[in-house]
Amino acid sequence: MVKYFHNGLDHYFREGDLNKVLSLCLHRFEEHGDLGTEFFIYIENAILKNKEYVLQNLKNMPSDFALRGVVEYGLGCIAASEFRLESTIEHLRNAFSLSMKVLDVFENEHGFCKSVVPFIAKEAYNLKPYDNLKDEEILLPKIKFSKIEKETDFFVLASCNGIYFDRYFEEFYETIRQHNENNIYHIHIANPTSQTEKLIAELDDPNFKFSFENTNRGASYFACMRLFIARRLMENYNCGCLVSDIDVRWIKSPSKIWAGLNKADFGWYPKPGPAPSLLVHAQIIAFSKTQKAFEILEKSNQFLAYKLSEFPSWCLDQSSLFRAVCLTPEAKTQDFRETLGDIETVQRLPDTSLTEKQAFRAFENIEISMNSDGYPILSRVD
Structure with missing residues (x-):
């Protein structure tokens, strides 16, 4: 069951035993086929709940871990919570490029390929920097202003x-x-x-x-x-x-x-x-x-x-x-x-608003590729 996987990750991260974390992940991958999605959800929840024993160990996860991209996403979220923009951008770019490189490994995991990776791509794209922002004209709509007589805060x-x-x-x-x-x-x-x-x-x-x-x-x-x-x-x-x-x-x-x-x-x-x-x-x-x-x-x-x-x-x-x-x-x-x-x-x-789960699935209709700098290129699939 999923809760046993999450509880096991909790235990081994708390103990600082990253080898056991990796072994548990391998078992989840081989036996259940949903490792990418469940590890992503676990990392997000650990950050939300400020589980220091997880946050401190994330940066020590091995660079060749198949889900190092999810680890980088977690590190990007931590940097963002401290409003460190450059670090956030770099971690998100790494998260995207590393996740794209393992799509073939997780090709049978629909949730990872069609939801997690597009979500990471969206986060990396939304903060992708530009060299000169002053070249793009902001097309402002014409507005007929209403005059007011009263003062207000x-x-x-x-x-x-x-x-x-x-x-x-x-x-x-x-x-x-x-x-x-x-x-x-x-x-x-x-x-x-x-x-x-x-x-x-x-x-x-x-x-x-x-x-x-x-x-x-x-x-x-x-x-x-x-x-x-x-x-x-x-x-x-x-x-x-x-x-x-x-x-x-x-x-x-x-x-x-x-x-x-x-x-x-x-x-x-x-x-x-x-x-x-x-x-x-x-x-x-x-x-x-x-x-x-x-x-x-x-x-x-x-x-x-x-x-x-x-x-x-x-x-x-x-x-x-x-x-x-x-x-x-x-x-x-x-x-x-x-x-x-x-x-x-x-x-x-x-009550009629999109739920978080529905909003998460909304990224499934985005086609993703990667440019030479490791940033996402997004396009809509009709």
Whole structure:
């Protein structure tokens, strides 16, 4: 059973007996045929639970271990948790290139070849560096700004496409307005539908502002739109910005969440999961109207412009924010867990959202190859 394998790894890592770890892995490979997937899951859980006896021994695993790529992924996650960008990038590149080299060894293990390796590839791709980020133009949507008369500390910003708006806006609206706060709420919508237009026309609420764009880009871009327009809206409304997903229920009021920023430049919740793309979780983030916050946005957006033009991988918005935070060490940042508690007490995802398992399987439709530098090349399989 899987739990005996995981318990056995726990025991031998705690004892520091790496030879027994390797023997147990070989037995799992020969008898059960799911070593790659289960070892990956074990390493992720060990990092999440901060099992020091595992983390300390990972770097001592032999270089010729067949799953050294998973080991490198674990080391990359540890580096990311300490916001060491260059080390994170190098470990993730090694994780990907070494995993690609053993695909033939694990060719009969569907979970490793079709889920684990694509997931590692996505993490390595999302942080792959570029020599000159200033060459890529950021194509910003045109926005008709609404004038406001009142002063406010912050506004709430969300973005989505019309289909997602039609599905989730009413619950978003009802749960945020139940707090009866006189805030500004700005929703940026790509490709509005006739139902989108109907919902907005029927909404009698002057605090809600909308902007629109038509684009042939997909879901990854829709998640990034709010970052591209945040600074312009902050300057227009002359205040900070609380950025949210649209498919959420508001448990705490926006003002209480904003207070959790504690006058920092940038605040966020890390998402449960050690991957670098989850460390700055964009379900709910906040920017003060400060120069350092603008620097984080600029670094994030310039990187996103490159990534989206090359391949619109999932979680690019979160990976770009992680990178930007690493590159702006002088900025004051706030982990919302310290000021607000668990994210489930702040916002709740609807029951219809993708589960973690479904999101993990979403990487199965990506075709992967490797360039001469050991970085992934990603393309979508229709």
